[in-house]
Amino acid sequence: MAHDPASGARGVKICGLTEEAGFDACITHGADWVGFVFFDRSPRCVTAAQAHALSARHTGGPARVGLFVHPDDETLARVLEGVSLDILQIYASFERATEVRARFGVPxxxxxxxxxxxxxxxxxxxxxxxxLIEPKPPASATRPGGNAQQLDWGLMKGWMPTFPWMLAGGLNPANVAQAVAITGAPAVDVSSGVESAPGIKSPDAIARFIQNARSVTFSA
Known part of the structure; x- marks a missing residue:
């Protein structure tokens, strides 16, 4: 089930899952979304079959998000045939994003x-x-996200969008509460910030990240 910002709790997405311990920790500690990366330049890249096997470990629970970088229709169709995804998270133009939504009927x-x-x-x-609001990657980057690069949160002070959004980039258990306090982010996304090695999630870091992300409250 997708997170409802109206519930008052901060939404948390754990992205780049590749192994059982990380996926199980997301279930245990109540992540709102779990993310699978379908981009071969990422150390967190998985196949549709691998994502399906992980997802099948628990029915219900967090919404399953698939991350794609400038995907063509063939790639999206192939992955969706192999694993059920609730959301498609993409790097693309506004126009392409609208096309994908119309073509596949997935948020x-x-x-x-x-x-x-x-x-x-x-x-x-x-x-x-x-x-998803995240830092622009450095010129030397080989991928558009997942570079552990931190956004200057101060530039978001006073920014009050009327649409759903999520903060990403360089977040970890130690800084997520501060990031939320400064930006007012209704939801946060983390990948490398809760890893013990590239692509390997730390269950303890996942638990602390979720707890700390939700520790900040805002008065009406």
Whole structure:
């Protein structure tokens, strides 16, 4: 089930799951979303069969999110044939995101990399359920996200979007509460920040990240 921001609890997504211990920790500690990466340049890349095997360990629970980088329709169709996904998280243009939503009928999240306040989006494209606000990758990066790069949270002070969004980039158990306090993020996304090695999640770090992400409350 997708997280409902109206519930008052901060939404938490654990992305880049590749092994059983990490997936099971997400279930145990109440993550709202679990993410599988379908991008071969990532150390967290999995096949549809691997994602299916992990997802089958627990029925119900967190929504399953598939992450794709500029995917074509053939790639999306092939993965969706192999594993049931509740959300498609993509790196693409606004127009492409809208096309994917119409073509596959699955909710779409769209990455929105930023480096300055002027980059913060004023609206969310029709057909896109949520925007992920994360740092623009360095010029030397080989992938658009998952670089453990931290956004300047201060540039988001006073930014009050009217659409669902999520904060990503460089988050970990030690800094997520501060990030939330500064940005007011209704939901957060982490991958490398809860790992003991690239692609290997730490159950203890997952538990602490979820607890700390939800420790900050805001008055009405």
């Amino acid at each position: 779409v999240w769209l990455s929105q990399p930023v480096s300055a306040r002027a980059d913060l989006p004023a609206h969310c494209p029709a057909g896109v359920e949520r925007l």
